[in-house]
Amino acid sequence: MEFRALLIGACLGALLAASATAGENSAADVIEHFGLQQDETPVKDRKGWRKPKRILLAGIAAQAGPALQSAAPGVEFIQAGTPEARAKLASIDAAIGVCSADLLSAAKSIQWIQLVTAGVENCVSVPAIRERNILVTNMQRITGPIIAEHAIAMMLAFTRGLHLFIPAQRRGEWAPGLRAGRMAVVEGKTLLVVGLGGIGTEVAKRAHALGMKVTATRASGRTGPDFVSYVGLPDELHKLASEADFIVNTAPLTPETKGIFNAELFGKMKPTAYLINVARGGSVVTSDLIAALESNKIAGAALDVTDPEPLPAGHPLWKAPNVIITPHISSSSDLGQDAQLQVVGENVRRYVAGDRMLSVVDVTRGY
The missing domain is CATH 3.40.50.720 (NAD(P)-binding Rossmann-like Domain)
Known part of the structure; x- marks a missing residue:
């Protein structure tokens, strides 16, 4: 630090x-x-x-x-x-x-x-x-707009199979079957923003522009911009998570948000849903996330932050299925x-x- x-x-x-x-x-x-x-x-x-x-x-x-x-x-x-x-x-x-x-x-x-x-x-x-x-x-x-672009890039990487095709490219494989029948579009899908602050609002704005339905949670109340269809309080997280195709965490790390992404929440998510974390690693119970990925309770996770951080060599997250990891650089840009x-x-x-x-x-x- x-x-x-x-x-x-x-x-x-x-x-x-x-x-x-x-x-x-x-x-x-x-x-x-x-x-x-x-x-x-x-x-x-x-x-x-x-x-x-x-x-x-x-x-x-x-x-x-x-x-x-x-x-x-x-x-x-x-x-x-x-x-x-x-x-x-x-x-x-x-x-x-x-x-x-x-x-x-x-x-x-x-x-x-x-x-x-x-x-x-x-x-x-x-x-x-x-x-x-x-x-x-x-x-x-x-840095809200920059981090929001990173979150959207991670989401699209999953829907277009880039997390699979890039490794295949390195192996020199022409492998169209890697995502056969599973390529997805985001239009019409639901994205849940956890923590509708400055960063979360920028994520919501971009997701709405892609034709997505956007829901959110925030601790300060139910108000939000027009492009967010529903703003819930933190105690509605599990219900909203069960309806989402993508969940983007942009909440600050506080005693209230520490470990909120845990086994119970992963059990509520769709097996086709993805978690994207561009906030703080401490909001996720890492062992519960690994278990959810390995048991196919969720489809994947994109992490710019981890717990622990930096992620040590040999950590199970490096080899967990359907994971994209970037080293806490989502705020970096050419600006x-x-x-x-x-x-x-x-x-x-x-x-x-x-x-x-x-x-x-x-x-x-x-x-």
Whole structure:
């Protein structure tokens, strides 16, 4: 996790420098395009807020500081891992790109953490976040369209037999019989989105465009866009799963969603149905999934995330029937990270000014 944060940070640093001269409306464009939400209350009204003097940049290249400086004149940006950071850690007011128990134990003054990913479970589970009422913001919605495309690609790979034909190609086999009589179309099929948030809505939009019936669950209520025919509450998951041809998990990992894809749920699914997981591996009981695949209780599973992760060599999932595995890369694309950079810069500006912050995490809910 730390390595991934450093890697993302390095990319952010390079791109921040490249986009330092971007148009002044870029942040506004990102907010409008992705439908980013701003908090109802100005951050200056939060207990403990003060104009920051020092902000820690974890893993972000040295040139990132100057690029952010225009958004926060007078603020000192410090690179994590340097002697300067170690000497000044106790006086850090905010951190970008890192959240850990060790950091918060040493940096008692931190009041805001900006994550550069959408997932927040490893951050909000740190007791100090709640105990000190630390503000957490993330990248919700930013990678939704990209992850949605990945989920749809996985679904179509199954329906068109690519998971069978690609290995046959490597073996040099012309094997039309691999899917004889089993090639499928998605038009008219039912897709269930579990967790109708930013990512889930993007999946639903694309599935509807393919002529699918889309249903969903969400914890916050029954409202949803017109292209979702029915939005149920979490306690309706099993009923909706029994009616679905494809189930796409886009729910955040919380105590309520941990292990929800288990033997009981797999027993409710159609034997012709597929599970696609682009959220978190912890939502699936892996041993139950393997058993369901091996006993043909479900038709297959496409996994961008696993539990454990990374999936170790020799793990049964590698050889389980009808499985597609990608290594937690569903948010990767050729678009770069300019949108993330705009959010980081805009939230730095807003925090320093005491304005309403973007993409505030509900620490109690865990997303």
